[in-house]
Amino acid sequence: MDFRVEKEELGSERFLIVVHGELDAYNSSEVKKMFKEITDQKKYNIIVDLENTTYMDSQGIGALLGRLSYLRKNKGDLWLVISRESGAYRFFEITGLFQSFQCFSDREKMQKAIDDKENR
DSSP: OOOEEEEEEEEETEEEEEEEEEEEETTHHHHHHHHHHHTTTOOOOOEEEEEEEEEOOOOHHHHHHHHHHHHHTTTHHHEEOOOOSSHHHHHHHHHGGGTTEEEEEEEEHHHHHHHHHTOO
């Protein structure tokens, strides 16, 4: 699968980034660039869908970890959609990174959790 990254605005306060293919040292800069485009608009709540990510290395996770702290400093957050079938799942499992991120197995579960949090 060829690498590609897509961006979609979800309402006025949230963006979705969908990563297809391998997220690694070769193309992690494209994901960082997309984060910058979003945060330049003063939007700090971002969902990253990794369901179609076939592989992830330390540079790929670095692209996410670096943005996580920046978003939280700006009163935002980063949510990940990462199913067991995703190539990135094993990387998160081995490294224990599920504890650092808010991860959901599909978009519906993630959206329900966000809605529940906002309605408190």
